[in-house]
Amino acid sequence: MKDIILIAPPAAGKGTQSKLLQEKYHIPHISTGDLLRTATEQNELGDIVKKAMETGTLVDDEIVLKLLETRILKNDCQNGYILDGFPRNIKQAESYLKLLNKLNRPLGDVIYLDASKETTMKRIVGRLSCPTCGAVYNDQIEENKPKRFGTCDICNGSLRKREDDNLETFNKRYKTFMEETYPLVDFFKAKGCLFIVGSGISKERTFNEIEKIINRG
Numbered sequence: 430m431k432d433i434i435l436i437a438p439p440a441a442g443k444g445t446q447s448k449l450l451q452e453k454y455h456i457p458h459i460s461t462g463d464l465l466r467t468a469t470e471q472n473e474l475g476d477i478v479k480k481a482m483e484t485g486t487l488v489d490d491e492i493v494l495k496l497l498e499t500r501i502l503k504n505d506c507q508n509g510y511i512l513d514g515f516p517r518n519i520k521q522a523e524s525y526l527k528l529l530n531k532l533n534r535p536l537g538d539v540i541y542l543d544a545s546k547e548t549t550m551k552r553i554v555g556r557l558s559c560p561t562c563g564a565v566y567n568d569q570i571e572e573n574k575p576k577r578f579g580t581c582d583i584c585n586g587s588l589r590k591r592e593d594d595n596l597e598t599f600n601k602r603y604k605t606f607m608e609e610t611y612p613l614v615d616f617f618k619a620k621g622c623l624f625i626v627g628s629g630i631s632k633e634r635t636f637n638e639i640e641k642i643i644n645r646g
């Protein structure tokens with residue numbers, strides 16, 4: 430199997446699809462968040478990463494690349510991996526290509542999960558969860574609404590909204606994505622490895638489309 434890079438606007442289903450791919454194809458899911466967290470526990474770069482995370486500064490690209498290199502070289506990546514959250518911009522994409530070149534590893538498939546701004550906005554702004562049983566609902570999407578307003582269908586608990594699931598935060602994240610990350614679509618298109626998958630309807634349909642791409646002849 431080829432390596433897979435997933436690129437998607439916030440709430441377009443990147444996490445869900447990564448998980449489905451990982452479960453069905455038994456290839457590791459590599460996210461920068463996990464790389465950094467693991468580094469703070471064991472790697473020799475751990476102290477630097479820890480300090481950056483504590484002070485809220487961005488971890489240098491070079492460190493992320495170094496961690497990524499170590500991760501890719503592990504045995505479980507031999508048959509491919511899913512990369513999530515990296516590269517986030519053109520500069521990181523260029524460094525990533527250099528790394529692959531050094532490791533003599535082909536780029537693989539880059540999949541862009543395409544969902545409209547309105548769809549992803551509803552997914553975030555309408556998100557509700559039950560603090561008691563963990564069930565998740567959405568009051569902006571008809572089929573995910575709880576039966577009774579503000580109440581969990583399963584345990585009758587009061588549903589909560591996360592503080593940062595608001596329109597302002599969403600707009601900020603979306604704008605950052607469009608400015609910094611979206612240009613990767615053209616960047617990878619030019620390399621001939623970009624696939625676009627609609628991710629606005631259901632996770633099953635999206636996964637089905639992804640499978641067609643990665644299993645093509």
Ligand SMILES: [Zn+2]
Nearest residue numbers: 559562581584
């Ligand atoms: Zn509940």
